[in-house]
Amino acid sequence: MNERKDATMGTAEPTAGGHRTDPATEAFVAHRNLLFTVAYEMLGSAADAEDALQETWLRWVKVDLGQVSDQRAYLVRIVTRRALDRLRTMKRRKEEYVGSWLPEPLLTTPDVAEDVELAESVSMALMLVLETLSPTERAVFVLREVFTVGYDEIAAAVGKTPATVRQIAHRARRHVDARRPREAVSPGQARAAVASFQRALETRDLQGLLDVLAPEVVLVSDGGGVKQAVPRPVIGADKVARMIVGGLGKAQVALTSEPTVVNGNPALLLRVDGEIDGVIAVQVEDARIAGIYYVRNPRKLTRIASETPLTLK
Template sequence: MTVGTDSGPMGDVDAFDRLRPLLFTIAYEMLGSAADAEDVLQDSYLRWRDTDPTQVHNVKAYLTQIVTRQSLNHLRTVRRRREEYVGSWLPEPIRTETDASHDVLLAESVSMAMLLVLETLGPTERAVFVLSEVFGHSLVDIAAMLGKSDATVRQIAHRARAHVQARKKRFEPDAETSRAVVGKFLRAAQTGDVQTLMDVLAPDIVQISDGGGKVSAARRPVVGAERVAAYLIGLVRKSLGDMTIEFGTYNALPAILLRGTDGAIDTVELIEVDGDRIVGLYAVRNPDKLRTAGLTRALDR
């Protein structure tokens, strides 16, 4: 099968490795799981390895098609598992470069808030939205990738775009402001300064915790500044002496890492800042989602 005409054939290992950041980003945005994205990339590589690269005129488009279709197949198999998930489900956090937010569209597309919105789309809607809105593929190309008519894909794209726009939050990353807000937040939580904590939390803040039924975590979102402040102070008091705290960047958002006495990552708390207030907190504690949380992921689009 040949796809496109704007680039010549490349060696299969070199081509796949060169495009790996892009392919991983597509799979991750489709699945919300780094582990599942890596499985998709492995399956896609095996398919690519059995392909004669001299018959492929546009390697990037061809590999994008393979990864998209594999991601769709995988997404359909995991949806039932997520419906039966214990407690709140959050995407698997990925450690990103500190400058990942320089590409605002890419940063927004991997943010926890956006990934949770994408989770509410059907598999095909998600694929069409991600490929068109994030990666800039034409609807004609997407129709060919998915084996659907142009008219059908246009309808899907319109429906998915309206769905996302109605639910997405404003995303305007400001690293300097975020660092100041996060520093103030952490000091207030550690000292039990309720008033300062209330000042830095948005009135309608939401704290979501994901323990997967394997470790203790709030089963339902905690909503509102007062309730979130009380929750956080109680959590910090329990953790004092048992955890070490680090800062990091996950999903292009500032994050706090809690490590246990054995050095293993116990919690990744992602912090969503809007202006000078924290509007969202996402605590991932499910150990299955933290196995590779220390790895920095290269993203591309």
């Protein structure tokens, strides 16, 4: 038979020249990238987002499609509920996490970087801001501000009244706006800043780092208790630059870096003695780096070998 099994759904998916699949499978496949994006933006974890998709599929196949007027909206509602359940249970895991917690970085397709709204919504900087929201606030913000879902539909997804959802959305938007980057920079400006940072990093140029870092730059590193990382954020250009140069000097390792695109934004993939050591994502403001997010936890580096498609539609 000319078909293959899809690991997420556990059912046959059509291939060229093969048989057509059932309507439930076709609808799920058509919206899968959207559902993953919703779950990932809510959870900050690709592994948990995939689990939420699996649970969404198991719920979806039991639905009477004849009673569903808008399949996309219905699927978004299911995945939101599943992600919201997981978000609440993840709180304990994060409280027990060793050191700082950063979102799981994703190697993304070129179209993600080209979509300014999508690239900002999945940026490390904004994802960290979303971590400061309550689970319900985060779900409401993501659905309303990122995916422009109507208040009535959000209310059905989170189990609140539309009036309450409006209040939550206003509160979450105000909270995020107070903490998000002041102004968006062009992809070219971001790439230029990352390139300057890369040159200074590889040559261990203290002044070069000071030139590209914003005065109040914040460095956050995530080793997950597996790899060494600073236990708390380091703040200030001088402290960050001296820590980087000093740490490289003490380590006595061969460090190389290569430009990449993580979560729709310019980033660096770092190798130590030829082995992948981690990913550095940045936040750029006024052509200087205001945030450095260094993910070293090996369990969070499984999505940097192949591109993950994301979409708002």
